Amino acid sequence: MGTEQVAAAQPLLIGVLLLWSSYGKFKNPQQADRTALPRLVGDSRAKSAYLAVAALEALIALGLLAPPFTAIEAVAAAALGLGFTGFLIYSKIVVPEASCGCAGKSAKPVGYRAIARALLLLATAVLATTATGGWWSAGLALVVLVAEAAVFVMLSAELDRYWLLPIRRFRTRLSHPYAGTASSTPPLAATQRRVLLSPAYRAVDGMLRSDIHDYWDDEDWRYLSYIARYDGRRATAVFAVPHQDSTPESVRVAVVDETSGLTLYRPTVLATA
Amino acid sequence: MTTTMDRRSLLSRAALGATGLVAASALGSLAPETAFAAGAQFADAGQPDPNFAEGLITGRNQDLLQVQGSDGRLHRIQLTGVTSVWKLRPTTIDQAKIGDGLYARGVLLPDGVLAAEAVWVNIVNLTVAITSIARSGVQFDHHGQKVVGHVQAGTTAAVYNGTPAVSDLSMLKVGRHAQVIGAWRPGTNEIDIATIYTSN
Numbered sequence: 001m002g003t004e005q006v007a008a009a010q011p012l013l014i015g016v017l018l019l020w021s022s023y024g025k026f027k028n029p030q031q032a033d034r035t036a037l038p039r040l041v042g043d044s045r046a047k048s049a050y051l052a053v054a055a056l057e058a059l060i061a062l063g064l065l066a067p068p069f070t071a072i073e074a075v076a077a078a079a080l081g082l083g084f085t086g087f088l089i090y091s092k093i094v095v096p097e098a099s100c101g102c103a104g105k106s107a108k109p110v111g112y113r114a115i116a117r118a119l120l121l122l123a124t125a126v127l128a129t130t131a132t133g134g135w136w137s138a139g140l141a142l143v144v145l146v147a148e149a150a151v152f153v154m155l156s157a158e159l160d161r162y163w164l165l166p167i168r169r170f171r172t173r174l175s176h177p178y179a180g181t182a183s184s185t186p187p188l189a190a191t192q193r194r195v196l197l198s199p200a201y202r203a204v205d206g207m208l209r210s211d212i213h214d215y216w217d218d219e220d221w222r223y224l225s226y227i228a229r230y231d232g233r234r235a236t237a238v239f240a241v242p243h244q245d246s247t248p249e250s251v252r253v254a255v256v257d258e259t260s261g262l263t264l265y266r267p268t269v270l271a272t273a
Numbered sequence: 274m275t276t277t278m279d280r281r282s283l284l285s286r287a288a289l290g291a292t293g294l295v296a297a298s299a300l301g302s303l304a305p306e307t308a309f310a311a312g313a314q315f316a317d318a319g320q321p322d323p324n325f326a327e328g329l330i331t332g333r334n335q336d337l338l339q340v341q342g343s344d345g346r347l348h349r350i351q352l353t354g355v356t357s358v359w360k361l362r363p364t365t366i367d368q369a370k371i372g373d374g375l376y377a378r379g380v381l382l383p384d385g386v387l388a389a390e391a392v393w394v395n396i397v398n399l400t401v402a403i404t405s406i407a408r409s410g411v412q413f414d415h416h417g418q419k420v421v422g423h424v425q426a427g428t429t430a431a432v433y434n435g436t437p438a439v440s441d442l443s444m445l446k447v448g449r450h451a452q453v454i455g456a457w458r459p460g461t462n463e464i465d466i467a468t469i470y471t472s473n
Contacts, residue, residue, distance in 0.1 A: 099417060108417045160404075161448065168405050169447040177408040178424060182441035187430030188362065189438035189468045210357035211391040216281050223285055227355045227390060234355060240288035254287040258280065263287045 005141035010128035011064035012135035018061035024103035025054035035101035036091035069134035081122030117155035198251035203267040323381040360394040361456035444473040
């Protein structure tokens with residue numbers, strides 16, 4: 001299996017890739033707006049330019065895949081690869097937030113993987129121009145395509161969820177990086193939610209002026225203080241949330257004047273509605 | 274520190290009902306003009322809310338912040354001992370630093386300074402997909418952009434399927450969608466996670 005056969009095999013891979021990317025473009029033509037095309041050819045022409053590229057891809061792909069063999073198809077693919085690479089580099093520099101739009105739906109901005117993939121397409125197309133026969137004459141060299149295809153898959157952000165995410169999911173299942181984070185002290189977010197859902201909060205809600213001002217734990221209780229306004233003067237509303245009792249009625253509240261230390265308001269019988 | 278302790282113990286006792294209750298009128302005048310002197314102004318229709326400000330802190334003179342709003346307006350925001358400051362967790366007013374982003378709510382004083390009652394520093398609310406979980410951080414895909422979320426032991430909480438928040442993050446799964454409340458690290462694509470809402 002010489003370079004000759006490997007070169008001859010390339011059109012099969014290039015053809016399949018171009019068909020896939022052309023299909024993606026035809027299926028989601030509105031993706032054009034997310035690419036750098038509107039900037040390059042104008043908003044009104046972006047979609048037609050996108051579809052024109054898709055049609056060109058399909059044409060070259062079918063030319064490469066179907067007999068008879070002609071070298072001009074590989075040259076066209078190489079030109080297309082060069083165009084893609086140039087366009088992606090342009091996108092990255094001029095419109096960094098633009099997505100690649102390479103093979104349909106993806107909001108990911110153009111990254112080095114997309115550019116590497118275009119370069120790989122260019123390289124395989126250049127190799128294909130040296131071929132002297134069609135891919136059906138490549139024989140065992142087709143095996144090389146498996147490795148090349150794997151590299152293409154790895155460079156395709158669109159396909160991550162089919163192989164990369166499952167691998168990562170499996171890895172976290174074996175050993176989760178945050179396995180030891182459970183603790184018996186409830187997080188503040190949990191206490192805040194209990195306060196918000198309590199009758200005590202409803203009793204003083206209209207007086208509160210700030211977000212949580214201070215919080216502390218003391219024995220069986222967690223306290224949360226808010227700055228409040230009571231009868232036109234500054235006050236502090238302090239909630240006491242028991243660690244043990246989780247019913248909404250167990251939350252207590254008092255409105256305190258901190259300068260005098262006096263309690264201004266403390267609802268005694270709280271509605272349980 | 275002792276004052277904080279005294280303060281907390283006074284408030285604790287009050288909340289538990291161990292102190293006496295007084296009528297507010299015993300403390301002095303309740304004339305309407307006193308009550309409403311520092312009251313909030315109301316927004317005019319179609320005008321920005323005078324009692325709210327947002328932007329990046331560009332200067333700080335003791336507790337007076339200079340803030341450049343994202344709409345180009347400049348704000349002066351006064352922090353006081355009665356301002357609540359959130360920066361990943363409720364914290365103290367010295368944590369609002371130059372370069373931080375903030376949202377502030379308070380009362381607009383006649384001299385144009387906003388006397389802040391509540392300030393949220395660097396707070397972000399993101400809808401994301403979890404793309405990777407590692408000890409060094411959780412990677413998120415935020416509508417195509419990569420965001421790294423850092424877990425802060427003792428602060429970061431998770432809410433699974435809407436149940437009460439827990440500190441156990443071991444049920445986070447790669448590929449799941451999540452909503453994250455966190456504190457942005459200025460100038461980076463990194464955040465510290467306050468609460469992550471997801472499914473398990």
